[in-house]
Amino acid sequence: MAASYLMCRVIYHPKYQAYDLGPEHPFSPLRVAMLLDLLHTYEVQVDFLEPLAATQEMLLEIHDPQYIQIIQEASAGKKIAHAEHYGLGTADNPIKEGMAEGALFQVGGTVLGAKLLMEDQTKKVLQLGGGFHHAHPGLAAGFCLYNDLALAIKKFTKFGWHVAYLDIDVHHGDGVQEMFYSNDKVMTISLHESGEYLFPGTGWIHELGRGMGRALKLNIPLEPFTEGTSYLKVVEGVVEPALSWFRPDVLVVQAGADAHFSDPLADLLLTTYDYERLFHKIIEMADQSCKGRILFTLGGGYAMAATVRIWAILYYVLHGWELPDRLPAEWRQRWQKKIGKPLPEYLHDRLPAYDPIPRKEEIERANRQLIQRIMDSVAADWL
Amino acid sequence: MLIEEVMHPDPITISPETTLCDAYALMQEKGIRHLPVVEKDRLVGIVTDRDLRLATSRLAKRPFEPDAEVKNIMSHPVQTAHPNDPIEIATQTMRELKIGCLPVEDEFRVVGIVTAADMLDAMMRLTGVKRPSGRLDIRMSDKPGELARLAQLLSDRKVNIHSILTYPEAEDQARLVLRVNTMEIRTLAAAICDAGFEVLWPPHISCAE
Ligand SMILES: [Zn+2]
Numbered sequence: 017m018a019a020s021y022l023m024c025r026v027i028y029h030p031k032y033q034a035y036d037l038g039p040e041h042p043f044s045p046l047r048v049a050m051l052l053d054l055l056h057t058y059e060v061q062v063d064f065l066e067p068l069a070a071t072q073e074m075l076l077e078i079h080d081p082q083y084i085q086i087i088q089e090a091s092a093g094k095k096i097a098h099a100e101h102y103g104l105g106t107a108d109n110p111i112k113e114g115m116a117e118g119a120l121f122q123v124g125g126t127v128l129g130a131k132l133l134m135e136d137q138t139k140k141v142l143q144l145g146g147g148f149h150h151a152h153p154g155l156a157a158g159f160c161l162y163n164d165l166a167l168a169i170k171k172f173t174k175f176g177w178h179v180a181y182l183d184i185d186v187h188h189g190d191g192v193q194e195m196f197y198s199n200d201k202v203m204t205i206s207l208h209e210s211g212e213y214l215f216p217g218t219g220w221i222h223e224l225g226r227g228m229g230r231a232l233k234l235n236i237p238l239e240p241f242t243e244g245t246s247y248l249k250v251v252e253g254v255v256e257p258a259l260s261w262f263r264p265d266v267l268v269v270q271a272g273a274d275a276h277f278s279d280p281l282a283d284l285l286l287t288t289y290d291y292e293r294l295f296h297k298i299i300e301m302a303d304q305s306c307k308g309r310i311l312f313t314l315g316g317g318y319a320m321a322a323t324v325r326i327w328a329i330l331y332y333v334l335h336g337w338e339l340p341d342r343l344p345a346e347w348r349q350r351w352q353k354k355i356g357k358p359l360p361e362y363l364h365d366r367l368p369a370y371d372p373i374p375r376k377e378e379i380e381r382a383n384r385q386l387i388q389r390i391m392d393s394v395a396a397d398w399l
Numbered sequence: 400m401l402i403e404e405v406m407h408p409d410p411i412t413i414s415p416e417t418t419l420c421d422a423y424a425l426m427q428e429k430g431i432r433h434l435p436v437v438e439k440d441r442l443v444g445i446v447t448d449r450d451l452r453l454a455t456s457r458l459a460k461r462p463f464e465p466d467a468e469v470k471n472i473m474s475h476p477v478q479t480a481h482p483n484d485p486i487e488i489a490t491q492t493m494r495e496l497k498i499g500c501l502p503v504e505d506e507f508r509v510v511g512i513v514t515a516a517d518m519l520d521a522m523m524r525l526t527g528v529k530r531p532s533g534r535l536d537i538r539m540s541d542k543p544g545e546l547a548r549l550a551q552l553l554s555d556r557k558v559n560i561h562s563i564l565t566y567p568e569a570e571d572q573a574r575l576v577l578r579v580n581t582m583e584i585r586t587l588a589a590a591i592c593d594a595g596f597e598v599l600w601p602p603h604i605s606c607a608e
Contacts, residue, residue, distance in 0.1 A: 042582070042583070100559055103580070105557070106557050106558065106559050106580060106581075107556055107557040107558050107581060107583070108580060108581055108582050108583075110557070150531060152531075155531075157531045157580065158531060158582050159582060187582070190531060212534070212600075213533055213534045213535070213584055213600055213601040214533060214584060214601075215531060215532060215533040215580075215581065215582045215584060216531030216532060216533075217528060217531065217532050217533060217534060217578065218531070280583075280585070280586065281582055281583055281584075281585065281586075283585075
């Protein structure tokens, strides 16, 4: 077996950086620029495959023709009437010139990842972009334009594969869930902070899929201030049995890093240690349920200093390397100046990472009940 | 929101001579629980699945036979709604009279039907819960200009409002529940707090200043 087959393949294109929604926007391309520079500074192997941009034809598999055209026009600087009808021109999805091109390359990257797996060129793919889980067929939302994940999943199903989609971004993966809601070849599992106030407000446990897709869409809405230990118990209690029951051919993971305790947009409390355990667990589950075939994309993550470290950990874990301890001083100096924020000395968080949570027990109890309620609601269908 | 926006148009109807048995079969087949009874294009009564079951129950004093006609058991006169009625008025009627459905009449013709489930659907639309959004619950003084001030704040931040519900509270205060399309709900909530409004949801929001 060729060494490259066992190795994780990495996908990236400098054009990803063109998906830039402005200096004030949280979905910053700097996150990946910082990550790449960090990997270079560590002097580890960084060779990525460069994708082509996704084509119009590909997008049509997922999106409305009218919507695709509107985005192209908006991105080319043309004034759009009723932009808000398409979710554009808002604070979350501002119109920026060139954004479509950047997005197309990122979509192309996720598609390339799917191709590598279908051609059996590798088992593990890390796409250093994409993860646009909030994009709908005709609606931009939550920083997303085109749904790269849905497109890759569709490619897999056309190839005859059963696909499991695991979304660990702190927000509900609504776009992906909706597009496969009645599909019996696709299982979607989203772990997120409950939508009681958080965007997009969906992802409740009663959302289980429709028709043939029944009991194949799982939602795990966690209590705000859920900590890593409780989070990982939920993964073991729901995700693990779900995957071993469904036995997919491939696992697609949206690895947003916004469940980190320091993330400004949400209130889950994972530390970098929890992420490291979670990544190992996900790979282990893929090994057990789908011959280790896995496609990771990035996603949310708005505390830059944390997001970059979490994705660096993902990179190391996927390559099977031992984690470095410290962040290189020169890298820190370089980026502290650029982003105007201090960067920590270590790759991992220092523990304890935050003050004790007063409602800890109550939260853990609620999450345990959540496992029970989800498993009860699918028991009759998972025979 | 008006009744005509939420009603089911052209409902299935029966005649006064329809048998209880046929009426029941029709309900089963169509998955419905209410049948308006129409004679010469005029609404003359209504029967529900409950009416049918009570009328034929062995526990009834004088149970009806399955081949009895619905005119013997239908409710009449029938409470109706008009297509242009605001849904809140129809909801009020249904709650006060404790009925689960209203045939919709226009010029004495049955043009639609609304049930309690349709009112719940309307509620979902009114609250914007079906659109990707975050949720805010705000308390403000019940005086002119306050809502405008909040709307301006949202507009300045390019946040689109999907829905806005407001209701009066005691002591010159009003409550406002909004669904807004922003990922940055906490930052927004802190800004609303800074502007002097009381943010009740998300919980534990402290002003930035
Ligand atoms: Zn997110």
